[in-house]
Structure formats: structure tokens, C-alpha cells
Amino acid sequence: MGTQKTINSLQVFLTEVGDISYFAGRFFTDVFKRPFEFKEFLRQCYNMGNRSLLLVGVTGFIIGLVFTLQSRPTLQEFGAVAWMPSMVGISIIREIGPIITALICAGRIGSGIGAELGSMRVTEQIDAMEVSGTNPFKYLVITRILATTFMLPILVIIGDAIALYGSYLVENIKGDVSFQLYFSEVFSSLEFGDVIPSTIKSFFFGFAIGLVGCYKGYNCDKGTEGVGLAANSAVVYTSLLLFVIDFVAVLVADLFYEL
Amino acid sequence: MKKNTINSNAVITIRDLKKSYGDNYVLNGFNLDLYEGENLVIMGKSGSGKSVMIKCLIGLEEHDSGTVIIMGKNIDDLDHDELDELRTEIGFLFQGSALYDSMSVRENLEFPLRRHTKKFGEINDASPLVMEALESVGLARAVDLMPSELSGGMKRRIALARTLILKPQIILYDEPTTGLDPITSKEIVLLMKSVQEKYKTSSIIITHDVDCARAISNRMILLVDGINYAEGTYEELVEMEDPKIKAFFK
Amino acid sequence: MKALDKTTAQKIKLAIFVIAGLSLFILGVYLIGNQQSMFGSNARIFATFNNINGLKIGNNVRYGGLNVGTVKGIRMVNDSTIVVDLTIKKDALGYIRKNAKAALGTDGLVGNMIINIVPGSEEIGLLNAEDTIHSYRRITTEDMLSTLNVTNENAAMLTADLLKITRAINSGEGTISYLLKDSTMALNLEQSIRYFRQTAASTSKMISHMDDLIVSLNNKNNVIGLLRDSVTANQLKSVVSNLETTGNDMNKLVANLNATVTRAKEGDGAINYLSNDKSLVKKIDTSVNSLDATLHNLNEASIKLNENLEALKHNILFRGYFKKLEKEKEKQLEKEIK
Numbered sequence A: 001m002g003t004q005k006t007i008n009s010l011q012v013f014l015t016e017v018g019d020i021s022y023f024a025g026r027f028f029t030d031v032f033k034r035p036f037e038f039k040e041f042l043r044q045c046y047n048m049g050n051r052s053l054l055l056v057g058v059t060g061f062i063i064g065l066v067f068t069l070q071s072r073p074t075l076q077e078f079g080a081v082a083w084m085p086s087m088v089g090i091s092i093i094r095e096i097g098p099i100i101t102a103l104i105c106a107g108r109i110g111s112g113i114g115a116e117l118g119s120m121r122v123t124e125q126i127d128a129m130e131v132s133g134t135n136p137f138k139y140l141v142i143t144r145i146l147a148t149t150f151m152l153p154i155l156v157i158i159g160d161a162i163a164l165y166g167s168y169l170v171e172n173i174k175g176d177v178s179f180q181l182y183f184s185e186v187f188s189s190l191e192f193g194d195v196i197p198s199t200i201k202s203f204f205f206g207f208a209i210g211l212v213g214c215y216k217g218y219n220c221d222k223g224t225e226g227v228g229l230a231a232n233s234a235v236v237y238t239s240l241l242l243f244v245i246d247f248v249a250v251l252v253a254d255l256f257y258e259l
Numbered sequence B: 001m002k003k004n005t006i007n008s009n010a011v012i013t014i015r016d017l018k019k020s021y022g023d024n025y026v027l028n029g030f031n032l033d034l035y036e037g038e039n040l041v042i043m044g045k046s047g048s049g050k051s052v053m054i055k056c057l058i059g060l061e062e063h064d065s066g067t068v069i070i071m072g073k074n075i076d077d078l079d080h081d082e083l084d085e086l087r088t089e090i091g092f093l094f095q096g097s098a099l100y101d102s103m104s105v106r107e108n109l110e111f112p113l114r115r116h117t118k119k120f121g122e123i124n125d126a127s128p129l130v131m132e133a134l135e136s137v138g139l140a141r142a143v144d145l146m147p148s149e150l151s152g153g154m155k156r157r158i159a160l161a162r163t164l165i166l167k168p169q170i171i172l173y174d175e176p177t178t179g180l181d182p183i184t185s186k187e188i189v190l191l192m193k194s195v196q197e198k199y200k201t202s203s204i205i206i207t208h209d210v211d212c213a214r215a216i217s218n219r220m221i222l223l224v225d226g227i228n229y230a231e232g233t234y235e236e237l238v239e240m241e242d243p244k245i246k247a248f249f250k
Numbered sequence C: 001m002k003a004l005d006k007t008t009a010q011k012i013k014l015a016i017f018v019i020a021g022l023s024l025f026i027l028g029v030y031l032i033g034n035q036q037s038m039f040g041s042n043a044r045i046f047a048t049f050n051n052i053n054g055l056k057i058g059n060n061v062r063y064g065g066l067n068v069g070t071v072k073g074i075r076m077v078n079d080s081t082i083v084v085d086l087t088i089k090k091d092a093l094g095y096i097r098k099n100a101k102a103a104l105g106t107d108g109l110v111g112n113m114i115i116n117i118v119p120g121s122e123e124i125g126l127l128n129a130e131d132t133i134h135s136y137r138r139i140t141t142e143d144m145l146s147t148l149n150v151t152n153e154n155a156a157m158l159t160a161d162l163l164k165i166t167r168a169i170n171s172g173e174g175t176i177s178y179l180l181k182d183s184t185m186a187l188n189l190e191q192s193i194r195y196f197r198q199t200a201a202s203t204s205k206m207i208s209h210m211d212d213l214i215v216s217l218n219n220k221n222n223v224i225g226l227l228r229d230s231v232t233a234n235q236l237k238s239v240v241s242n243l244e245t246t247g248n249d250m251n252k253l254v255a256n257l258n259a260t261v262t263r264a265k266e267g268d269g270a271i272n273y274l275s276n277d278k279s280l281v282k283k284i285d286t287s288v289n290s291l292d293a294t295l296h297n298l299n300e301a302s303i304k305l306n307e308n309l310e311a312l313k314h315n316i317l318f319r320g321y322f323k324k325l326e327k328e329k330e331k332q333l334e335k336e337i338k
């Protein structure tokens, strides 16, 4: 009984992974085919980039603030408060910035895509598109995946900057550290080896958010629960996938660093 | 038998269409001929497979077996581009209107024009076409509204305008009057009639609505158990004694 | 028309968003690159080392505490020489002399490795691009602490010896009388004692300095900050070296004293000379007394220093280091047993 169940759920899992891979494959074969829906791409960029900015900014700011406040006592105990900018800078640029921004976007954009495409599927808007001669995969899926892929790194950069600013404010108030000193400390501790991998990672994060959201929405079950489920599982699967990508990215970056 | 001959006048011919979802055999050898300029009404119980049939017809669903010939072309033989081109000649009014929620009425109407440029050439300003289509459904004032701001009946009419904008030769209506009050239903029926007169279209109309069927049909097909159970004019069918047919006209 | 305006506005906002993001990125890359001397005009110089102690590509190069460049490459040229490529800002190159030295150091107690370029003497010409400079051995915190320990032990030993000798001088009348027989001896002794007094005074000053330092070292909150602060580190260094020289001096002195005493034992006719000079006798007396006091102080200070070092051992930050020392000792013991 138990083994049967695990085999079944394993099968479900593998089919899901296979389907997503197939979906990704379709993305890569279709993305270079004309026509390219540039206008829709820009519209999606605006929706995903600009409209997430406030959320990402506020979260980044709070993270920077809280992170600094929390680590301050410990560093103080070692008399190493002067290291705060380096520590905050490295952890935000390398890890916290990308992953927090990606998770926020998985929640906002991923579920948004899942729900939007899901309801379009359920209300036959996707079919309507198909019969009116527009390839819905190109129009809906490719534009969205590209938009998340390109917008996420930018959101990450802006989120990083705001988080660092939040951290600076704490240091400025509590430790009387000037803007110039804070940021020169941050940048002196950073290397290209910190910035480049995390930027590349952000592209993959964006791709994952778009891919899973679109997959879930595009293959949504008919019915209203289908839409909810699509939105919900888009977030869950994306978050999971984000951590997997993060893990792989760290491994790969480490490998490159060693070489 | 009329059933198996292919009439040269037919714009759409369906032969022995089969479609199943797993164990659910929805269509078991459905046949249909649509003649030029005619309004063919298809009736059937909910869940009998009417929508599935019409989607197989236009290539949105793949059928398991059988042939579908539209204006002399077997849709199985067409590649994607040819199918797209053929679809410019077919308007499809979806059961739930299927307006694009994220676009205004104008953008909804312009949407089909984006790719079907072969028929019209490059369109610089779609406005006249949009307004013409909107005027023919009597909703020119709604041009800058969003779908969420429209009532169900208005949505239906906008959806009709969206199918009309390509000036199709064939229009497929999936339950155009369902969910509307009798007065609005009547308006829609009148609209369909006027469209048919204006654009000289051939139409397949799926409906449960007996009044609608009587008002608009030249000929009717009853879809029961996945086949074309009975065919004839409204008057012929009403006269039939079969209890399964009688059930429709109570 | 209205719809068109909306999309245009969106496009503009999107463009602003993208440009903001990209410029932040470029700014960040530029700032990091600046730190690594990637942009701007740079020159390449080389530094040779025997041991680079884990220096990595990208580590900073400082001249007089100012960041002037980064490490660009590291390669071995033979079994004992490692050549490090340094990129240096061109304008900094205009101040570095040909005989400047490179020294490895750490940025703080546990920070990254850095190369400090120590200024050379002024009469020598300026360094050119592609020139090579030589290196100092790195003075690490570890070195400093171990020197401190050895010196401390030495000081304790020295004090004990001195105590013995002075006690002998003080109590042994026979010795004194022997001593007083020799007039050249007496002169010698006078000189020695002056010398001794001086040394003792400076030692006692030193030890009090040392004491202050160790006390502040022991202050747990301060320990990293203190050692990070290169001024204090330098101070500590100089104290240690001073202590060493003092120790050396003392050694010399003790040797001197020893010789004097031995000679005194052998006995020549200094007594006459000495007994005529009453002031000298008095002088010797006070000197010996103050010497005794100073030595007493020194002894106490050494004990304190020992205690402090012991306390330092228990300080969380240094625990690892001392444990390592102990382990090494144990290992050696085991080896010896085997």
C-alpha cells in the first residue's frame, strides 16, 4: 500500500518534471521564431518590473535594516562593528538580495502569471487567441518568461541597493558612519566574484519564476479551483525551484572560484 | 443515403468524427454538412459534446478519427500557417465570450487583425474596422471600456463584433444566448440574423434555447450519444415521436 | 488616442526603471573595479617573497596605509621565491622609491592578507613600472605574542639572577671587601652601577607600559579593535623590541657584574682607593639599594606579565592559538617519548 503510494507520487512528480522540461524546451525552440511579440513583452516588463518595484524596495529596505540591527550586538561583542558594511554588503549582494527578491517575485509575479493564464485558459481566452491567428504560446508564455528573466536581475540590483541603504541608515544612526565611509567599505570588500555569479543567478531565478508560472497557468485545469490551484502551485513550485537553483549556483560558482 | 455523400455545396463537412477523453467517449461517429448561406442549429443535452465537436472542427482539439473538411480543405492536411489562414474565414463565438480581460474593447477587436494581415494587407489604422464591427452590434459607445465593465449581454455582442471584424464566411456560435434574459436573447438572435443577411455567412449555432433555435434555424441536428441522432427542420423535428427527441421540445 | 498615451507613459516608466537598474549595476561594477584598480591608469610592478602566507589574487596593496593597488598574479619562480604581480595606480608610483620593501600583513586580526609597501630611503630614485621590490618578513600577531612570551621568560630569569647577585653583594661583606681592594675595579663598578641603574629605570618604565598594554589587551571588548588599530600594534611591536634590547642590555650587564665580582674575588688593592673616596662608597650603597628596589619591581612586573599572558590565554579569541601551541608541545613530547 505504502510503496504503491510512493510509486504513484513519484510518478506524478516525474511526469510534472518531464512536462515542465518539455514546456521549457518549447520555449527555447519558439523563442527565436518570428514573429516576436515585442509590444506585449514591453507591457509585461512594465507589469513585472515597475509594478514590483515598491514591494521589492520596501522588503529590501526592511531586510537591510533588520539584518544590520540584528547582527550589530554580536559584532559589537567582538569589537568588530567596523566590519558591518563588509558583512552586510557581501551577504546582501551574494545571497540575501537575490533570493529574497526572487521569493517576493515568485509570490507576486509567479502567482500572478499562474492566475492570469489559468483564468485565460478556463474562460477560453487562450483558445480564442489561437483561433484568431495568434500563437498564444508566443504571445503569452514567451513574452512573460522573457520579461521575468530580464526584469528580475534589475529588481535584484535595485533591491540590493535599497537594502544597503537601509543598512547604512542603521549604521549612520547607531554608529555614526558616514555615507561615503559605509559604501566605500562595502565596495572595498566586494569583488567581481561576488557580483557576477549573483547576477547570473538572478537571470535563472527570473526564468524559473516565469517558466513555472506560465506552465501552471497554461496547463490549468478547467474550473475556478483550477485557477486557484494554478496560482498556488506556481508559487510553491517556484519557491522550491529557486532554492534548488540557488544551491546549484553556489556549487557552480564555487567550482569556478577554485579553477 | 444522404449521410455519406459529400455535397459540393457544403462549406463544412464532418464525417465519422470520434473523440474521447480517456474512458469518456464523447463523440462516436458524428456527421455534419453545413451548406452555404444556411443557419444550422445543433442541439444536445449539456455535456453531450457539442462544444467538443465545434472545437474539433476548428482544430482547437485534436480528434481521434474521422475527417473534417472546411471549404474543400481537410484540416488534418494543413500545417499551422495554412490552418491560421483558413481560420480567418471562420468566426468563433465562444460559450463564455472569451474577451481578453486585460485589454480594452478596442484592443480586443484589434487583436484578430494583428496576424491575419494576409486577408487585409497591412492595416495602419484599425479604427474604422473596429467602429464598423461595433456599430453592427450596436455598441460603438463601449469602445474604450474594459471587459469587466460590460454586462453579460454586452460581452456577447462585443465577442460577436470581434468575430465579425475579420468578415468571416462561416461563423460558429457556441450557445450565444445561454445565461441571458429572454429580451436580450431575442436581441442577440436578431443580431445574428442581421449579421447573416449583411455578411452572407453560413453559421453553425449551438444552443439549448428552443426559441432561439426556432427563430434562426434553417435546419437542425440533434446530438445524442455522440452521434447526429436526428436531422431536419424545426417543424420536422417537433413532429417526431422518438422520446429522446421529444425531450428537447417540452 | 488615450490608450496610446497610456502605453507611451508605461514605456517611459519602464525605460526609467531599466536605466536606473543598469546604472546602479554599472556604478557598482565601476566602484568594485576601482577598488581592484581595474580602471584608470595603472602600472605593474613585482614583489618577491619567500612566503606569501596565503596571499590571494585581488588582495589590496597599501602604501603608507593608503590603498594604491591590488595583487594581479602570483607565480613561483624557484624553490624559494614567489613573485607577485602588483597593479599600482600610476600617481602612487611617483612616490615609491626603488628600495621600498613589500611586507605582508593582515587587514585587522582576522582580515584579508594585504601587501604593505614600506617606504624606502629618500636619496634613492623612484620606482619605475615593471620594477621589482623585495620583501620583509611579515610580522604577524602570532610572532609578536610568541616573542613577548620568550622575552617575558627571559626577563623573569634575568631578574632572578640579578637578585641572587645583588643579595650576594649586599650581604657578603667579604665580597665587598674583596671588591674594594681593586681601584680600577671600583671605577668599573661605578660605571657598571650607573649603567645598571639606568637600565633598571628604563626597564621599570617599559614594564609599566607593557602592563598598561596587557591590561587593555585583556579587555575583551577591545581586543580586536586594539589589534586592528595599527598604531597600537606598532606600539606593541616597539615595546616588544625595546624589551628585547633591554633584556640584551641586562644580559650584558649581568655578564659585566659577574666579571666584576669574579675579579673582585681574586682581589687586588682597590681598597685604598675606595676607602679614600667616601662619596663613592655612599654612592654604591644607594645604588645597590635602588637597584634592589627596581629589581624587586621588575620581578613583580614579570609575575604580573606572566599572569596577564595566562589571562590572555583564556581570552576567547586567543584560545585557539594557545591551544595550538600546547598541542604542538604535546606532539613534541610524544615524539620525544617515542
Ligand SMILES: Nc1ncnc2c1ncn2[C@@H]1O[C@H](COP(=O)(O)OP(=O)(O)OP(=O)(O)O)[C@@H](O)[C@H]1O
Pocket: B021, B024, B026, B044, B045, B046, B047, B048, B049, B050, B051, B052, B053, B095
Ligand atoms: N478538456 C477536456 N478534458 C476531459 N474531458 C473533457 C474536456 N472537454 C470536454 N470534456 C468532456 O466532454 C464532454 C462534453 O463536453 P462539452 O463541453 O462538449 O459539453 P457541451 O455539450 O458543450 O455542454 P454544455 O451545453 O454544458 O456546454 C463532457 O463530459 C466533458 O466532461
Ligand SMILES: [Mg+2]
Pocket: B050, B051, B052, B095, B174
Ligand atoms: Mg458547451
